Amino acid sequence: MPKQIFAKLIKKEEVIKDIYKFSVKAPEIVELSKPGNFIEIRVSEGIDPFLRRPISIYNLDKENGILEFIFQVKGKGTEILAQKEEGNDIDIIGPLGHGTFKYEKYNNIAIIGGGIGIFPLYELSKEAKLNNVKVSCYLGFRNKELVMLEDDFKKVVDSLIITTDDGTYKNKGFAIDYLKQDMEKSKYDCIYACGPLPMLKAIQKYANENNIDCQISLEEKMACGLGVCLGCAVKTAKSPKEAPEYWHVCKGGPVFNSKDVEI
Amino acid sequence: MNTEVNLAGIKMKNPVTVASGTFGYGREFSEFFDLSKLGGIITKGTSLKPRSGNKPTRVCETASGMLNSIGLQNPGVEYFAENDLPFLRKFDTAIIVNACGSSVEEYVELCKILNTLDIDGVELNLSCPNVKAGCMAFGNTYEGVKHVTSEVRKVLDKPLIVKLTPNVTDIASIAKGVEDAGADAVSLINTLLGMKIDIDKKRPVLENNTGGLSGPAIKPVAVRMVYQVSQAVNIPILGMGGIINGEDAIEFMLAGATAISIGAGNFISPYTSINTVEGIEDYMKKHNIENIIDIIGKVEMN
Numbered sequence: 001m002p003k004q005i006f007a008k009l010i011k012k013e014e015v016i017k018d019i020y021k022f023s024v025k026a027p028e029i030v031e032l033s034k035p036g037n038f039i040e041i042r043v044s045e046g047i048d049p050f051l052r053r054p055i056s057i058y059n060l061d062k063e064n065g066i067l068e069f070i071f072q073v074k075g076k077g078t079e080i081l082a083q084k085e086e087g088n089d090i091d092i093i094g095p096l097g098h099g100t101f102k103y104e105k106y107n108n109i110a111i112i113g114g115g116i117g118i119f120p121l122y123e124l125s126k127e128a129k130l131n132n133v134k135v136s137c138y139l140g141f142r143n144k145e146l147v148m149l150e151d152d153f154k155k156v157v158d159s160l161i162i163t164t165d166d167g168t169y170k171n172k173g174f175a176i177d178y179l180k181q182d183m184e185k186s187k188y189d190c191i192y193a194c195g196p197l198p199m200l201k202a203i204q205k206y207a208n209e210n211n212i213d214c215q216i217s218l219e220e221k222m223a224c225g226l227g228v229c230l231g232c233a234v235k236t237a238k239s240p241k242e243a244p245e246y247w248h249v250c251k252g253g254p255v256f257n258s259k260d261v262e263i
Numbered sequence: 264m265n266t267e268v269n270l271a272g273i274k275m276k277n278p279v280t281v282a283s284g285t286f287g288y289g290r291e292f293s294e295f296f297d298l299s300k301l302g303g304i305i306t307k308g309t310s311l312k313p314r315s316g317n318k319p320t321r322v323c324e325t326a327s328g329m330l331n332s333i334g335l336q337n338p339g340v341e342y343f344a345e346n347d348l349p350f351l352r353k354f355d356t357a358i359i360v361n362a363c364g365s366s367v368e369e370y371v372e373l374c375k376i377l378n379t380l381d382i383d384g385v386e387l388n389l390s391c392p393n394v395k396a397g398c399m400a401f402g403n404t405y406e407g408v409k410h411v412t413s414e415v416r417k418v419l420d421k422p423l424i425v426k427l428t429p430n431v432t433d434i435a436s437i438a439k440g441v442e443d444a445g446a447d448a449v450s451l452i453n454t455l456l457g458m459k460i461d462i463d464k465k466r467p468v469l470e471n472n473t474g475g476l477s478g479p480a481i482k483p484v485a486v487r488m489v490y491q492v493s494q495a496v497n498i499p500i501l502g503m504g505g506i507i508n509g510e511d512a513i514e515f516m517l518a519g520a521t522a523i524s525i526g527a528g529n530f531i532s533p534y535t536s537i538n539t540v541e542g543i544e545d546y547m548k549k550h551n552i553e554n555i556i557d558i559i560g561k562v563e564m565n
Contacts, residue, residue, distance in 0.1 A: 001294045004533060042531060047327040047479040047507065051530060093533070221468075223322045223329055224530040228287035228307075230336050231322030244315050246336060 002096055002226070003028045006089040010066070016148045018073040019116070020082050021058065022090070027065025029094045033057055035124035036101040036217060036255040039069065039094030040225040041081060049077040052093065054222050054250070056120035056194075067094075070119045070149075096225045099253040101215055103128040106189035110182075111157070112138040112175050112203060114195025118149065120217050120254075121194055126156040134158050136186060140175030140199070144168035176202050189213060197263065204258040214258035220249045227251035235262040264547055265554045266540075268302065270499050270522045271447030272422045273357050273384045275302035278516065278555060279540045282503050282526035283308050283361035283386060283426070284333065288347035289354070295533040300540060302522060303357030305450075306343070308388050310363050311373045313339035317393060323459055323468040328478025328505070329527055330457050332393040332471035335363050340376050352381060359424065363388040367401075367414050374419045384421050386501075387412065387446075390428030390453035392475045402428045405440040412444035424501055427451040427492075429481075434488050435495035442496040450501035450524070451492060452485045477527040479505040486518050493519025493560055507535055509542015519560040 007024035015021050029039065040052035059068040073082045084090060101124045103109060109128060113121045118139050129135045137157040141147045143166050154160050161178045162170040171178060176199065179191070193203045194217035207214030220232035232249035237260055239245035247253070247261065266277040280303035281292075287307055289298055298304065316336025323330050337343075343360070351358050360377055362385050364370040370387065377385050389402030389411060401407040412425055425441040427434060429452035438449050454475025459468045467473070485504025493500055502520025506512050507528035515523045528535040543555065552558060 004295065047531075049324060050327055050478050050527070051324045051329060091532075221320050221322050223331070223527075224285075224291075226287075226291040226533065228285060228291050229322065229331065229530060230284075230307075230316060230333050231319075231331060233316060233319040233321055233336070235318075239315075244318070246316055246319075 001032065002093055003032070004091070004093045005029060007067070007092050009084055009086050009088050009090055012084070012086050015070060016146065019070060019148065020073070021068060021070045022084075023066050023068045024090055024092070025065060026067040026092060029092065030060050030062055030065050030067050033060050033067070033095040034100040035127050036099065036120055037095035037097050038120070038254060039067070039092050040096060042091040043077045043080040049080070051223055052225060053077045053081065054096070054225055056217070057095070058119045058122050059126070060123055072116050093225060096250055097254045098251060099255045101192055101255050103131070103133050103190070106133055108134040108186065108188055109190045109192060110136050110138065110179055110186070110188040111192045112179055112195070113193065114140040114175060114199045115142065115146065117195030121192065122149070122152060122156070124192060125153060129156050129158070136182065136188065137161070138163070138175040138179045140165070140195070141169070142166070174199070176206065180206065190215065193217070200263055204263060207258050215255050216258050216263070217255045218249050218253050218261070218263065222250055225250045236260060237262050264544065266543065266547070268522050268556060270501060271384070271424065273303065273359065275357050275522060277302040277540050277543065278522040279512065279536055279543070280305055280357070280359070280501065280522055280524045281529060281536050282524035283388065285526045285529040288343065289351050292529070292533055296537050298354040299356055300537050301356045303359055303383070304351060305359045305361050305386055305524060306347070307337055308335045308361045308363040308391065309337050309340050309343050310335060311340055311369050313337065313342065318470045320468060320470050325457070325459055325476065326480055328476055328480035330459055330469060330474035330476055331454070332469045332474035334393050334471070335391055340373055344376070344380055348380060348382070357383040359384045359386050361386045361388050361426070363391060365394070367411055370411055371414050371418055374415045378419050378421060382421065384424060385419060386424045386426050386450055387415060388426050390426050392428065392430060392454060392456045392473070393471060402437070403431045405436050408437055409440035409444045412441050412446050416445040422447045424448040424450050426453055428453050429484060429488055430456045435491045438492040438496045442498050446498065448499045448501060449492060449496065450503065452481070452488050452504045455481050455484065477505070479507060481505045482511060486514055489515055489520050490518040490562065506539065507531065509539050509546055512539050512543055513546050513558065516555070516558050517560070517562040521559055
């Protein structure tokens, strides 16, 4: 059951260029949130920009009721959001999404993220590890300048592989290739992924072909975030092309079983 | 202070309803407030058989508004009657079903079923711009709306509201067709057909290329059309198009609307509709209006 609140911004930090981490006091939302949930933020009180911005939850500090989210300044809405100062109130609805990351039945999981898609994977890594699941994490970035949050992740996982496409930092190449190499010996029970579409497609293909459980967090243009506008449609894998069936990122997702959706 | 209105025989405790397609079948919003506070709920567009809707991308933001091309995704009238209507009926508010179809026969079949359900009225959707057959195809000529409306009228005893498209040259004449065919009210406006292009990809953002524009961006067009229709017909008007607060609602009522709908405004805050109810009451207090119906159509033209 989501809530709409005005949450005080208590800490604002630029993670890397144009990417901000906001910590807000939101005990009502934190209490109800699970790894994989997202929030929707109204960045302006006026009518332009009109819609809320869906943003994934990075970290839940249950003890202090603090929610952290990270976003990239991409357009007018996120530009306005980035201008908020500590002490300002932020209009948030959350937690949103019914499909969240499920790790309870696994002992040994792999988490893979790319670029700004790594944000929802932190809370999952942290929570799974706290619940005695072995967490191996693979984070891919385009180049050294875009590598972020390495220290944060390092603290909450058992192993962390950082890759850059151009090899300017740590391992050269795509994160998925390193995950595949390790799979032989590590035999992960489940793969969790969030990131750019080509990466998600590659992971989905690999997991489905090898019959490995896999949960992917998806993105789609969205209006309400509540499941009423039916904007954020994603086609189910089982439905035929001529009679497609659609689920919705905000309602069935944002996390889906990789076998259930066509991306 | 009396905020009650009567829209073509549908009694409502206040003039605020929620527009089709922006409120689902009520469940999601019931987690935020008591739906009984609303004058009425217009359901998601519902068809005879389930519809899967259009390929994504289905929505995008535009200046002070948004475009959508959902394509009337809905579970069909049978599912609605079994699963959603009993839930909606728990609330003390008018339930109006938005009915859509692809042919005259389909509209008639659907309305035969709706006539047997415990609902307060039907809003006939002759104006969705996002589906290939039906809807707007019927809704953009006087003869077209008159024909569908009169066929539906034969099988529907409940209050019949016909929702009009603004994508026409003369909306007043279309409204006249609806009135001549025996409808009890008209609702307007549905979305304005629009398009947004991604300049990097050099392609429209919406998969369907075009979509319906809604939100505050369309409000002045809607107010003008409500006024024009109010001058042309004697049946009441359910006005909508970019309303997000009490002041907007009053504007529509002054222009001639008996009741109003909140549409895209539901997306910016789950409380937009009930805040609008309060906003109307504030206006009544400020202007010493005892009865809300006293302001309907009271705009004085220059």
